[in-house]
Amino acid sequence: MKQLDFSYRYAAPFVSQKEIDAMAPAIRLAHEQVHNGSGLGSDFLGWLDLPVNYDRDELAAVQRAARRIQGDSDVLIVIGIGGSYLGARAAIEMLTHSFYNLLEPNVRHTPRVFFVGHAISGTYLQDLIELLGDLDFSVNVISKSGTTTEPAIAFRAFKALLEKKYGPEGAKERIYATTDAKKGALKDMATLQGYTTFVIPDDVGGRYSVLTPVGLLPMAVCGVDIDQALAGAAAARDWYKTPELAENRAYQYAALRNILYRKGKTVEILVNYEPSLQYFNEWWKQLYGESEGKDHKGIFPASVNFTTDLHSMGQFIQDGLRTIF
Template identity: 55%
Template structure:
């Protein structure tokens, strides 16, 4: 269960109106997803994960942004045990990184999970071509086809068409769920299942959060709204677990892409303590007072608990508002709850400042300019 240590002034009428708007939105499908998941597809995901585990030493997950950050966050945080290792590709245009990933796979048995709603995003498209070529060279065209799993649009798009034409195993990126809200769809569930994450337990945690996370999520959203009105325009997400660095990265994408529009939105940043107490900690203690801190408090040992308490006392005393969000378990259930909590709080936060939580026009502008430069 998610708990917060603060009480915002929640306008209940406005909150309920916003919740209804999100639920009716064409991109609000994630709100009821944990309780209404397509169990037929869920069974196919687990069956595919079993097959990949049996025949591959590596699964190459190809995607960028919402197509990879969420499941990488969970896998790296929980460090589950699986004979099949996950390698990430297609999340940058670095030739060095692509060559490193190809060399890492080497002559080992591997499969590919390419994740893209359209199939035209440049970074994953380049990586997919490189790994597909390696797959065909190693296994031949027919066996290579069996080892490609495409998570894409249900009806259209370049990747959908290629997968249909070649007979790749397909999973769906739902039309009513955007990338950064898609962790609990096949986008995230297949890689997590392959890595050894208990996806049943994760969905159970998220399903419970549909009921239990609403009140704390509204509290958090309205608290952020109040702080923004007082010119606290930067939020520092703080964790005391080094393995959660990619969870922080997912949070930065979630809030940055959802809120950062029309010259509005709180700038999201992150730290990992106690490491960053010896670097950015100085700025947080004595720098500009335009920021607030949100501590994600996982169950921990006594020493870390004392560090959490010391940070809260020091930073509050230094003039920083410090919010505390705690989750009861550092496991699949806890992360299922936490993911749903932040998705809901983020969507409400965006609505409070009058922007669309589900589009990303700035990202599309960069893509357009890049395509122009590439001819």
């Protein structure tokens, strides 16, 4: 299995190897706190072992649900926001055809997938309803609480649409709820109505949940091999589990960011060269923004799509404030 290459040779004029090596003790301490659960936020470290420590029965249930949706639906509507949305969309857009939803059904072979509930826009909601027309569809509503405003509004609209088209009982068969295992408004409704339900683990925060049913069900519906996705994540877990800074690319990246931040570089830009990676950038910004933006500290995560943004943001990146890396 291929590994990502990481090189920091272009940072050499700004960061010396001596500075990087000096980070080794801090890196080792952070590693120990994460892996033995002694640091802040230790209640939400389930993502660390998620690629190997997951519910096999639930994964099989996700795959069965995906096959059912593929068999009875032209479209899957995925309702969610933030961590209940960005990871799944990033994965689907980077792993499928660039024009997946526009392909003819006999070429695509799997349902179209549209995301909603990530904005307040009534125009977007109405346009998506109009696009559905007479197509058969199912809904995957993703929310740990069930009370987040944007998904709640979208779910109300599409639940009503399902009930109008298929009747109350038929609608229940087409709603898939991904939510908390025991509590919350969506969990209560799913139990009462008998929706097919999948669990967001208590120890996995929303932004880290793409390898739970939050991301796996939409991915599987699109034909993504989720067994292989988990296998790749498990391989990465092995590659990056050493506490040795010299051997761990992830920790080298972390060390460089820390050093540059202390030197006044407060904005980090992630650059992609493929349009299909735009939502990977958006997901990355949430991962870093929510994780680091605390106590009036942190690096501001930004992103650009090259080469397109070279012709708009390129000037500022090259000749603007020297706070960017």
